[in-house]
Amino acid sequence: MSLSFTVTHELAGSAARTGLLSTPHGDVETPIFMPVGTKGTVKAMTPEEVEALGAQIILANTFHLLLRPGDDLVAELGGLHKFMNWRRPILTDSGGFQVWSLTRLNKIVEDGVRFRSPLDGSEVYLTPERSIEIQQNLGADIMMCFDECPPHDAGHDYLRRSAEMTARWAARCKAAHTRDDQALFGIVQGGVFDDLREWSAKATVEVGFPGYAIGGLSVGESKADMERTLRVMNEHLPRDKPRYLMGVGTPEDFITGVENGVDMFDCVHPTRTARNGRMYTTEGALNIRNAVHARDAAPVSESCPCYTCCNYSRAYLRHLFMSDEILGPRLATGHNLFFFIDLMRRIRESVRDGSFEALKNEVYAVYPKGGKAE
Amino acid sequence: MSLSFTVTHELAGSAARTGLLSTPHGDVETPIFMPVGTKGTVKAMTPEEVEALGAQIILANTFHLLLRPGDDLVAELGGLHKFMNWRRPILTDSGGFQVWSLTRLNKIVEDGVRFRSPLDGSEVYLTPERSIEIQQNLGADIMMCFDECPPHDAGHDYLRRSAEMTARWAARCKAAHTRDDQALFGIVQGGVFDDLREWSAKATVEVGFPGYAIGGLSVGESKADMERTLRVMNEHLPRDKPRYLMGVGTPEDFITGVENGVDMFDCVHPTRTARNGRMYTTEGALNIRNAVHARDAAPVSESCPCYTCCNYSRAYLRHLFMSDEILGPRLATGHNLFFFIDLMRRIRESVRDGSFEALKNEVYAVYPKGGKAE
Numbered sequence: 001m002s003l004s005f006t007v008t009h010e011l012a013g014s015a016a017r018t019g020l021l022s023t024p025h026g027d028v029e030t031p032i033f034m035p036v037g038t039k040g041t042v043k044a045m046t047p048e049e050v051e052a053l054g055a056q057i058i059l060a061n062t063f064h065l066l067l068r069p070g071d072d073l074v075a076e077l078g079g080l081h082k083f084m085n086w087r088r089p090i091l092t093d094s095g096g097f098q099v100w101s102l103t104r105l106n107k108i109v110e111d112g113v114r115f116r117s118p119l120d121g122s123e124v125y126l127t128p129e130r131s132i133e134i135q136q137n138l139g140a141d142i143m144m145c146f147d148e149c150p151p152h153d154a155g156h157d158y159l160r161r162s163a164e165m166t167a168r169w170a171a172r173c174k175a176a177h178t179r180d181d182q183a184l185f186g187i188v189q190g191g192v193f194d195d196l197r198e199w200s201a202k203a204t205v206e207v208g209f210p211g212y213a214i215g216g217l218s219v220g221e222s223k224a225d226m227e228r229t230l231r232v233m234n235e236h237l238p239r240d241k242p243r244y245l246m247g248v249g250t251p252e253d254f255i256t257g258v259e260n261g262v263d264m265f266d267c268v269h270p271t272r273t274a275r276n277g278r279m280y281t282t283e284g285a286l287n288i289r290n291a292v293h294a295r296d297a298a299p300v301s302e303s304c305p306c307y308t309c310c311n312y313s314r315a316y317l318r319h320l321f322m323s324d325e326i327l328g329p330r331l332a333t334g335h336n337l338f339f340f341i342d343l344m345r346r347i348r349e350s351v352r353d354g355s356f357e358a359l360k361n362e363v364y365a366v367y368p369k370g371g372k373a374e
Numbered sequence: 375m376s377l378s379f380t381v382t383h384e385l386a387g388s389a390a391r392t393g394l395l396s397t398p399h400g401d402v403e404t405p406i407f408m409p410v411g412t413k414g415t416v417k418a419m420t421p422e423e424v425e426a427l428g429a430q431i432i433l434a435n436t437f438h439l440l441l442r443p444g445d446d447l448v449a450e451l452g453g454l455h456k457f458m459n460w461r462r463p464i465l466t467d468s469g470g471f472q473v474w475s476l477t478r479l480n481k482i483v484e485d486g487v488r489f490r491s492p493l494d495g496s497e498v499y500l501t502p503e504r505s506i507e508i509q510q511n512l513g514a515d516i517m518m519c520f521d522e523c524p525p526h527d528a529g530h531d532y533l534r535r536s537a538e539m540t541a542r543w544a545a546r547c548k549a550a551h552t553r554d555d556q557a558l559f560g561i562v563q564g565g566v567f568d569d570l571r572e573w574s575a576k577a578t579v580e581v582g583f584p585g586y587a588i589g590g591l592s593v594g595e596s597k598a599d600m601e602r603t604l605r606v607m608n609e610h611l612p613r614d615k616p617r618y619l620m621g622v623g624t625p626e627d628f629i630t631g632v633e634n635g636v637d638m639f640d641c642v643h644p645t646r647t648a649r650n651g652r653m654y655t656t657e658g659a660l661n662i663r664n665a666v667h668a669r670d671a672a673p674v675s676e677s678c679p680c681y682t683c684c685n686y687s688r689a690y691l692r693h694l695f696m697s698d699e700i701l702g703p704r705l706a707t708g709h710n711l712f713f714f715i716d717l718m719r720r721i722r723e724s725v726r727d728g729s730f731e732a733l734k735n736e737v738y739a740v741y742p743k744g745g746k747a748e
Binding site: 084295326 | 447458
């Protein structure tokens with residue numbers, strides 16, 4: 001068995017828990033935030049920096065790596081860990097989400113999906129089997145089943161048929177999976193319909209996986225819909241297996257996820273916003289390009305112990321961004337990653353010592369629930 | 375006295391020498407290569423990384439920092455060292471070179487030069503006094519006199535009048551200089567005319583400075599013209615003062631400069647070329663974007679001990695560049711800076727132990743003399 005999961009603590013009166021996920025490249029404490037290294041690099045950072053910020057596992061994207069440099073090339077170079085010089089665990093997604101979000105003219109049939117590469121227009125064909133083949137070439141510790149990701153406003157009928165096909169694809173993915181040093185997670189779909197979520201969870205659990213992901217959220221639905229769906233998922237997913245909420249999220253989403261039993265999160269949010277100058281603090285997010293920071297000798301956050309806050313003023317960071325200097329996105333990315341990773345560390349601690357409600361109130365006071373999921 | 379210079383070793387039968395330059399922010403071994411941090415950052419790198427690569431002093435540009443964020447802002451934030459978090463020595467140029475190379479519609483009169491900001495078109499007026507005021511606001515350990523930098527193909531008459539004005543400006547700069555924790559260097563001009571170079575050197579030395587720069591080279595003249603001019607400069611500049619060859623250069627230029635008594639060099643070459651994927655090795659330079667590197671598991675240089683070469687394959691570096699990932703320019707910049715800084719360290723060693731000729735032959739074999747100065 002390439003992966004084991006142990007629940008180490010359960011918060012009384014809540015679905016929140018802590019756990020330990022063991023992989024061939026080391027252990028991961030849950031709940032965990034996984035920084036995204038889309039193309040085999042967490043943008044602007046070295047692997048050593050990402051690790052020093054406290055990251056225990058990162059995510060890479062099958063879709064992007066398939067198109068460039070190609071999974072065969074990565075395999076030839078010794079796999080993704082070696083290729084990108086990251087020695088800790090990696091999770092790869094299946095390409096499913098990107099096929100729907102980044103390509104046009106995709107044609108979905110029972111066998112798979114045909115689309116044009118956004119890089120050069122060439123035709124690409126992805127099936128459950130091919131997705132697993134690619135992910136085995138990449139060699140991540142955790143792979144994901146190939147799923148269909150319908151738009152959040154798709155109707156009940158479409159979502160039902162889609163969830164059924166995703167369940168059949170899950171069985172095909174499991175059958176195609178041969179490398180025993182990699183674990184394969186199933187993905188539950190069903191939009192924000194409780195009955196479909198329940199059906200999809202049962203069908204996926206029936207195929208049987210060492211972990212389950214909640215797909216199809218954070219795609220434009222309301223936060224209330226997301227939260228209700230997470231409650232349904234918590235009821236119908238096995239409690240002894242890790243649960244991974246895909247593509248989520250923000251500080252407030254972490255809280256909502258954890259109190260509904262989610263163990264794993266990934267999102268480009270902290271790194272992407274950092275490159276646009278949006279920096280997170282315990283007093284709220286700020287845009288460092290704003291003129292108000294031009295002569296400010298203070299760090300982004302007085303209480304933050306990260307490298308950026310210990311060494312640079314808001315004025316200097318603003319200057320870097322206004323001058324399009326690479327060091328700007330670097331320093332902002334380091335800060336935001338630290339903030340997100342450290343928040344998750346504090347969440348784990350609060351689940352263990354019973355202070356979760358207090359932390360939840362602290363986070364919601366600054367980053368309120370409500371509005372659209374990003 | 376804010377600066378002292380001691381020649382520590384002279385190579386027999388050559389003008390090459392080693393020395394020690396002491397500044398308020400520490401000592402610098404010469405000959406030295408100064409990485410360029412144009413806008414208050416060595417592009418893509420943190421100050422700690424630049425220092426770890428062996429850099430002992432960096433250069434920043436008065437012209438760019440005047441336009442953004444403004445010298446008054448930098449002064450308010452505690453000076454450039456503090457602003458950019460660099461604790462070792464800094465040299466600032468005077469803005470003279472950029473006024474001629476980066477602006478249009480500049481109007482030169484005896485008092486100074488008027489030009490439009492390339493950022494927003496606003497009118498800027500630079501005089502010798504204003505250049506010194508800006509440089510005192512920035513607070514570098516070494517400042518440069520404001521000079522006129524004529525095109526390399528200007529005639530003898532123009533260059534004579536220009537060198538005369540630069541000499542008068544040197545006296546005005548010296549008179550305007552008040553901070554005693556900063557040293558001010560004079561700049562010799564005169565194009566590639568030996569008589570003008572001799573005249574300019576004598577006139578500048580007559581004003582009297584703790585160091586002298588050779589300006590107006592590496593602007594399009596032939597390498598033969600540059601080398602002859604350096605020989606003339608070596609004859610006419612005092613041997614007990616540091617000589618700084620501005621805006622130079624390449625590995626072969628380092629050799630030519632050092633054997634003609636040059637102690638200091640600066641150039642954007644290693645950092646700028648790195649961002650375009652050009653990487654230097656002891657076997658020659660290569661472009662990492664080239665398809666030949668696509669599946670190459672070898673590092674850029676087998677013999678290079680830098681972080682990039684110890685941890686990444688050519689295939690991965692090429693992938694980063696093809697994918698426009700920030701880590702590509704970062705890793706290439708680190709490598710090139712290491713190569714240039716380490717070459718200069720080897721040059722110092724070779725002057726001390728008498729192996730300079732062997733090193734010179736080794737460098738010229740890979741990076742031949744000749745052609746146009748870059």
